[in-house]
Amino acid sequence: MTAFPAVQSETGHLRSVIVCAPGPAQARLTPSTCDAMLFDDVMWLEQAQTDHRRFTTLLEAEGIEVIDLRDLLIDVLAIAPARKALVAARVTADTVGIGLCDDLRAWCDDLGPARLADLLMGGLTVDEAPDVSGLTAQVLGPEGLLVAPLPNLMFPRDSSLCVNGGVIRGTMRYAARGGETAILKAIHDHHPRFREAAHPWPVPGLAPLEGGDVMVLSRSTLLIGMGERTAPQAVGQMARALFDAGQVQRVIACTMPKGRASMHLDTVFTLCDRDRATAYPEVAEAITCHSIRPASAPGAIDVTAETTPFLNVVAEALGQPGLRVIATGGDRYLRAREQWDDGNNVLAIGPGKVLAYDRNTRTNTLLRKAGIEVITFPGGELGRGRGGPRCLSCPLVRDAAGD
Numbered sequence: 001m002t003a004f005p006a007v008q009s010e011t012g013h014l015r016s017v018i019v020c021a022p023g024p025a026q027a028r029l030t031p032s033t034c035d036a037m038l039f040d041d042v043m044w045l046e047q048a049q050t051d052h053r054r055f056t057t058l059l060e061a062e063g064i065e066v067i068d069l070r071d072l073l074i075d076v077l078a079i080a081p082a083r084k085a086l087v088a089a090r091v092t093a094d095t096v097g098i099g100l101c102d103d104l105r106a107w108c109d110d111l112g113p114a115r116l117a118d119l120l121m122g123g124l125t126v127d128e129a130p131d132v133s134g135l136t137a138q139v140l141g142p143e144g145l146l147v148a149p150l151p152n153l154m155f156p157r158d159s160s161l162c163v164n165g166g167v168i169r170g171t172m173r174y175a176a177r178g179g180e181t182a183i184l185k186a187i188h189d190h191h192p193r194f195r196e197a198a199h200p201w202p203v204p205g206l207a208p209l210e211g212g213d214v215m216v217l218s219r220s221t222l223l224i225g226m227g228e229r230t231a232p233q234a235v236g237q238m239a240r241a242l243f244d245a246g247q248v249q250r251v252i253a254c255t256m257p258k259g260r261a262s263m264h265l266d267t268v269f270t271l272c273d274r275d276r277a278t279a280y281p282e283v284a285e286a287i288t289c290h291s292i293r294p295a296s297a298p299g300a301i302d303v304t305a306e307t308t309p310f311l312n313v314v315a316e317a318l319g320q321p322g323l324r325v326i327a328t329g330g331d332r333y334l335r336a337r338e339q340w341d342d343g344n345n346v347l348a349i350g351p352g353k354v355l356a357y358d359r360n361t362r363t364n365t366l367l368r369k370a371g372i373e374v375i376t377f378p379g380g381e382l383g384r385g386r387g388g389p390r391c392l393s394c395p396l397v398r399d400a401a402g403d
């Protein structure tokens, strides 16, 4: 079995990927809770599951190894120290209250790995817990959540990322996603397939960094968006850690407008081939770049403001004379709608071949006209959390660009 990770580009052949099918966590979304959980609407769960299966079937048909995060979690929950660490991270005095903490941890410890995985991902209400009483339970009431569900695990792109042979966990901007990293940490620390992984940024600080902002342009260069989610303070620290670990030599930090529609760089720009990309011009044209490189003093970084537009900087970093950009399709109204529905968030599965949501018909047509092979699947339900095919996936093994 291949050891993880080995990610050398955005568009080389994808070999192995993490996904996370919708399940119990999304069943907790209601009109009054979905906003706080970073979803724009409740989800028709059964349809979302069917559509997600279509997505994974398409990946598998391409010979890509598809691993569900829940299965990785079940594997590590069979390992006693991993289980203990994870239960201790998710069942705390701050989540369940001081009176319940010890009893609930002991109860969790007796659950089978699959049941415990569902609890850690899908949450736990007061009436699902055994014989609970005390202040927290009484105040929350029977339907109150003792352990929060993590519906955004469905977008595994953000809570961890792989750069060459290194694995990095995100520091999530919003509390609704904070619990995801404990699950990823248990997997990275204990899963046998991650044993070889380098951990170039093992103790991230508090500054937020999310994987949807990070693109592996090549073995030596990363592109990182700094918009609504990732902060420059995190980018500088991560760049230095990656330079020290010898993982990359240049990080291009991209300042972009902050907004829900453009929360991560990959919501407005994704690469489809070594010299072709799709972008939402209204935001992409407003991006400015700084290049970060190792400085001569140990541990220092060198920062240079780029003077050319974002897309030119990316082309130069890819070693291309120019980048052929396929803009979001339609007039400005249609463009805004297709960008919102993740039209520019495609997943390259190999050079010039992408997975895309079916609903973005104008953008998909333009991609096809530009020679990109576009394979579609339904995004109506999966997109309710504002994430497209790239967000639904976290590559573990991907060849260099053009391979």
Ligand SMILES: NC(=O)NCCC[C@H](N)C(=O)O
Pocket (backbone or CB within 6 Å): 037, 038, 039, 152, 155, 157, 158, 177, 211, 212, 213, 263, 264, 266, 267, 385, 386, 387, 388, 390, 391
């Ligand atoms: N890379 C991405 O753009 N991921 C989509 C994340 C959607 C999720 N509901 C969030 O707001 O974080």
